[in-house]
Amino acid sequence: MAKSTAPATQSKHRRWVWALWSALAGIVSAAAFLAVAELVALLVAPESSPILAVGSFVIDIVPQPIKEFAIATFGEADKVVLLCSLGLAVTIAAAIGGILQFFARPFGLVVIAVAGALSTAAVVTRAGASVLAAAPPVLGTLVGCAVLVLLITRLRVWSGEVVAGSTSRIESPDAETPAAGQVGRRSFLIATGAVGLAAVVVGIGSRMLNATSASIDAARRELRLPEPRTTVTIPNGAELDVDGLSPLITPNSDFYRVDTALTVPAVDPSTWRLVIDGMVRERVELSFDDLVEMGLDEYSITLTCVSNEVGGGLVGSAIWQGVPIRDILKMAGTQAGADMVLSRSVDGYTASTPLESLTDDGLDAIFAVAMNGEPLPLEHGFPVRMVVPGLYGYVSATKWVTELKVTTFDADEAYWTPRGYAAQAPIKFASRVDTPRTGKSVAAGTVPIAGVAWAQTVGIDRVEVRIDDGDWQSATLSNPINSDTWVQWMMPWEATAGTHYVEVRAINKNGETQIEERAPIAPDGSSGWQRVLVTVTA
Numbered sequence: 001m002a003k004s005t006a007p008a009t010q011s012k013h014r015r016w017v018w019a020l021w022s023a024l025a026g027i028v029s030a031a032a033f034l035a036v037a038e039l040v041a042l043l044v045a046p047e048s049s050p051i052l053a054v055g056s057f058v059i060d061i062v063p064q065p066i067k068e069f070a071i072a073t074f075g076e077a078d079k080v081v082l083l084c085s086l087g088l089a090v091t092i093a094a095a096i097g098g099i100l101q102f103f104a105r106p107f108g109l110v111v112i113a114v115a116g117a118l119s120t121a122a123v124v125t126r127a128g129a130s131v132l133a134a135a136p137p138v139l140g141t142l143v144g145c146a147v148l149v150l151l152i153t154r155l156r157v158w159s160g161e162v163v164a165g166s167t168s169r170i171e172s173p174d175a176e177t178p179a180a181g182q183v184g185r186r187s188f189l190i191a192t193g194a195v196g197l198a199a200v201v202v203g204i205g206s207r208m209l210n211a212t213s214a215s216i217d218a219a220r221r222e223l224r225l226p227e228p229r230t231t232v233t234i235p236n237g238a239e240l241d242v243d244g245l246s247p248l249i250t251p252n253s254d255f256y257r258v259d260t261a262l263t264v265p266a267v268d269p270s271t272w273r274l275v276i277d278g279m280v281r282e283r284v285e286l287s288f289d290d291l292v293e294m295g296l297d298e299y300s301i302t303l304t305c306v307s308n309e310v311g312g313g314l315v316g317s318a319i320w321q322g323v324p325i326r327d328i329l330k331m332a333g334t335q336a337g338a339d340m341v342l343s344r345s346v347d348g349y350t351a352s353t354p355l356e357s358l359t360d361d362g363l364d365a366i367f368a369v370a371m372n373g374e375p376l377p378l379e380h381g382f383p384v385r386m387v388v389p390g391l392y393g394y395v396s397a398t399k400w401v402t403e404l405k406v407t408t409f410d411a412d413e414a415y416w417t418p419r420g421y422a423a424q425a426p427i428k429f430a431s432r433v434d435t436p437r438t439g440k441s442v443a444a445g446t447v448p449i450a451g452v453a454w455a456q457t458v459g460i461d462r463v464e465v466r467i468d469d470g471d472w473q474s475a476t477l478s479n480p481i482n483s484d485t486w487v488q489w490m491m492p493w494e495a496t497a498g499t500h501y502v503e504v505r506a507i508n509k510n511g512e513t514q515i516e517e518r519a520p521i522a523p524d525g526s527s528g529w530q531r532v533l534v535t536v537t538a
């Protein structure tokens, strides 16, 4: 900054000090912006961190000669130089924003808004960005603006107190009232310090977590699994062709996700270990390679959440690749008296599974490493999770699994047991209407009613539909893959104008009818026949 030659040294000096404080406020606001963006990125879209997106954007738009110059000059450090320059540019812009907000309100907010718009553009134009990718920079911008207003308001109060005969608009604070400014000063410094500290802690913490999950993402992309020894054959007629009907196999991107993890655990397959201990003859410890070298087989299994309401979407089918859990329990040798396996995840989550559900030769309980032809997605338990046909997920499908403790229901309790859910929870078999949907109207004529039905380990024998409390009619079923996978069903309906109830129920291969009585999800899963109100237009 140029040395002042003006006679009013005192006044220039004060202006200079306010400029420095407002620059600091601007920098703290930018830090809050980036910290919030990193935190939101961590929760919704780990690869949409604005600072990195802007960096990649700069790399993409910089002309080739400049890139070559940068590589020639800085070599391996070119990325570091880029990020440091970007950091410096952000700091300078933030300082200017703070100064503008103090001396020329609201132009500081304009600076943040422009930075927000640019980083949002950089994030959403990245290849493969989801809609959620805009959330980090947008929320960051809002918080950055709020912090700037908060801090500059306090700074104005302070400067107002300092200026003798202060007016509410402080353009050039130039004289001091003795001992004035203590209150405003305190409140400005405390707010700036607190927000600054929080931004640094949250920002660095989130960035580090983002970086690990990005590196695990890379490890997952590079992972090459051995070909499975056996594959699932999808029989002819396994999939019905009806608009609005759930696909037979749920794509990974549409698969429901339920877990207690605030951020998706990032587990490195090269350091992952599975330990089998507790009531065993011999403690067993396996690496990821040990596990997959036992040989992978394919299994088609429908997973269901205990929190699935009648007609709900917390159910999905996938083709998993994995290793039978019983084979690994055999290596450890379970002791007499054990009746439960407490599986534990890296994040501390635990599930209690009856021992016999894991050892029974007729049940395909597996450690899964792949889902629909690719390594498990991070949010579905990468690198290894459990899948047990016939049991709700919370008592069986532990993701990011690292330990099986062979024990008893008397001695141990899983995560959800003291929280109002049953220690043992076989899936209540059920059926669901996918189309037509409640509240949607359809035109009179032939309307296909269709949906899915599941009775893992037993199989669906029949699905029945009735209209307006009429007679139950049998629906057409898709050709089942196996008894662990849901089937699709459909029934053409001659719909007449008006409103109608469509109701569905399933009958399993043991001849049992789906429970009619409504039950809430706690403690061991919902029940009841789904009833859909359909409006038919003439």
Ligand SMILES: Nc1nc2c(c(=O)[nH]1)N[C@H]1C(S)=C(S)[C@@H](COP(=O)(O)O)O[C@H]1N2
Pocket (backbone or CB within 6 Å): 255, 256, 257, 258, 259, 260, 261, 303, 304, 305, 306, 345, 346, 347, 349, 379, 380, 381, 392, 393, 394, 397, 398, 399, 400
């Ligand atoms: N580590 C861990 N595993 C978990 C859970 C969890 O909270 N933490 N939730 C379970 C529940 S309740 C269900 S329904 C299934 C859901 O698996 P998905 O998210 O792959 O669909 O995971 C199970 N495995």
Ligand SMILES: [Mo]
Pocket (backbone or CB within 6 Å): 258, 304, 305, 306, 307, 392, 393, 394
């Ligand atoms: Mo669940």
